[in-house]
Amino acid sequence: MSPPPLTPTGRVILGMIALGRQTGYDIKQFVDKSTRFFWAASYGQIYPELRRLEEQGLISGQPEPRGGRARTVYTLTPAGEAAFTDWLDDADEELPFEVRAEGMLKLFFSDAGTPEQRLRNLSAMRDSHQRTLDQLRALHDKPVDMPTGPRLTLELGIGLHNLIVEWCEAADRRLTTEATTDAD
Amino acid sequence: MSPPPLTPTGRVILGMIALGRQTGYDIKQFVDKSTRFFWAASYGQIYPELRRLEEQGLISGQPEPRGGRARTVYTLTPAGEAAFTDWLDDADEELPFEVRAEGMLKLFFSDAGTPEQRLRNLSAMRDSHQRTLDQLRALHDKPVDMPTGPRLTLELGIGLHNLIVEWCEAADRRLTTEATTDAD
DNA sequence: AGGTGCATGTAACAGGTTACATGATTAA
DNA sequence: TTAATCATGTAACCTGTTACATGCACCT
Numbered sequence: 001m002s003p004p005p006l007t008p009t010g011r012v013i014l015g016m017i018a019l020g021r022q023t024g025y026d027i028k029q030f031v032d033k034s035t036r037f038f039w040a041a042s043y044g045q046i047y048p049e050l051r052r053l054e055e056q057g058l059i060s061g062q063p064e065p066r067g068g069r070a071r072t073v074y075t076l077t078p079a080g081e082a083a084f085t086d087w088l089d090d091a092d093e094e095l096p097f098e099v100r101a102e103g104m105l106k107l108f109f110s111d112a113g114t115p116e117q118r119l120r121n122l123s124a125m126r127d128s129h130q131r132t133l134d135q136l137r138a139l140h141d142k143p144v145d146m147p148t149g150p151r152l153t154l155e156l157g158i159g160l161h162n163l164i165v166e167w168c169e170a171a172d173r174r175l176t177t178e179a180t181t182d183a184d
Numbered sequence: 185m186s187p188p189p190l191t192p193t194g195r196v197i198l199g200m201i202a203l204g205r206q207t208g209y210d211i212k213q214f215v216d217k218s219t220r221f222f223w224a225a226s227y228g229q230i231y232p233e234l235r236r237l238e239e240q241g242l243i244s245g246q247p248e249p250r251g252g253r254a255r256t257v258y259t260l261t262p263a264g265e266a267a268f269t270d271w272l273d274d275a276d277e278e279l280p281f282e283v284r285a286e287g288m289l290k291l292f293f294s295d296a297g298t299p300e301q302r303l304r305n306l307s308a309m310r311d312s313h314q315r316t317l318d319q320l321r322a323l324h325d326k327p328v329d330m331p332t333g334p335r336l337t338l339e340l341g342i343g344l345h346n347l348i349v350e351w352c353e354a355a356d357r358r359l360t361t362e363a364t365t366d367a368d
Numbered sequence: 369a370g371g372t373g374c375a376t377g378t379a380a381c382a383g384g385t386t387a388c389a390t391g392a393t394t395a396a
Numbered sequence: 397t398t399a400a401t402c403a404t405g406t407a408a409c410c411t412g413t414t415a416c417a418t419g420c421a422c423c424t
Contacts, residue, residue: 043405091305104219109202228413
């Protein structure tokens with residue numbers, strides 16, 4: 001009886017269309033320079049999901065070829081708009097926050113290795129987050145005017161990766177000092 | 185020719201056995217109060233993976249029933265120890281860091297809603313991370329002496345969730361001020 | 369007698385990535 | 397002419413969760 005529930009990816013797509021993204025390709029490009037640091041998506045998900053959303057009557061696609069190049073432009077139906085704003089309005093639902101961090105895993109198990117190994121892994125982790133941080137800052141410094149939502153999440157992302165980088169550096173100093181003190 | 189590569193979950197299991205966890209059940213309990221904040225695992229993964237690791241000769245299981253209750257105790261084989269320390273020793277490999285944060289998604293799209301909606305979602309996100317923070321602090325304050333690795337990752341976890349909570353509060357203040365200023 | 373914890377396991381499903389295939393358009 | 401970009405799509409695979417089934421041990 002009830003319609004199939006919106007999947008998280010479905011909601012992202014709805015949101016992206018609400019923000020003016022028109023095609024599957026367009027959505028993917030935009031995700032890659034905006035939400036990808038806290039929500040990634042691949043073509044393998046996007047195109048099938050666009051189909052499903054259209055079957056459910058939440059979006060509707062019109063063929064709008066550019067030259068000889070096939071192209072389908074999507075817009076939200078009233079039902080799609082309602083589903084999206086219902087989701088935004090529901091502040092009671094659980095907010096899953098899942099992390100998979102291999103660097104932290106290595107750190108967690110680092111007592112099984114040598115102190116030098118631990119410091120090398122710490123440093124690799126630092127570098128990896130520094131690279132992400134650089135990308136986020138590049139996005140942030142670009143002089144395009146950004147809506148409040150994207151700006152907020154970008155700033156939080158910068159804060160997060162910055163914390164990790166600084167924490168790695170602090171941990172490195174602490175561990176190095178301990179090692180030196182032990183050697184004395 | 186080459187052996188099937190170790191999966192991330194396989195490495196976690198190897199590590200847990202190296203840390204003295206003996207059974208699948210034991211590993212699951214321990215994951216749930218240690219790595220789960222940056223690496224979760226379910227029985228549906230653990231038991232099949234134990235089988236695969238044994239087939240690959242990296243661990244070996246001895247039946248050690250407790251009373252009439254079936255129980256299999258696993259230990260690392262020399263090959264398993266080697267595979268595990270090889271992984272720890274490789275500081276050049278990529279360190280995937282993946283996040284799926286629905287709260288940030290709602291924030292990202294919040295320009296499509298009202299300012300009040302945005303503040304409610306911000307507050308829900310704050311509460312959710314505060315709950316996680318409380319759990320992490322409870323773990324941290326328990327007077328068990330923790331190896332350096334687990335202690336480091338726990339402290340980083342606390343720092344991360346604490347940053348998010350504080351950032352949510354700061355964003356709330358900023359947005360509230362802006363709204364008030366606009367209304368003047 | 370009943371609840372909690374210990375212990376093992378799987379089938380069905382959901383979610384997501386990778387690699388591939390195809391082809392037009394545009395800028396160098 | 398060739399590389400990059402626009403654009404769509406799928407099949408095979410991998411990873412992981414949920415829900416269920418089973419049964420003993422221990423405490424109250």
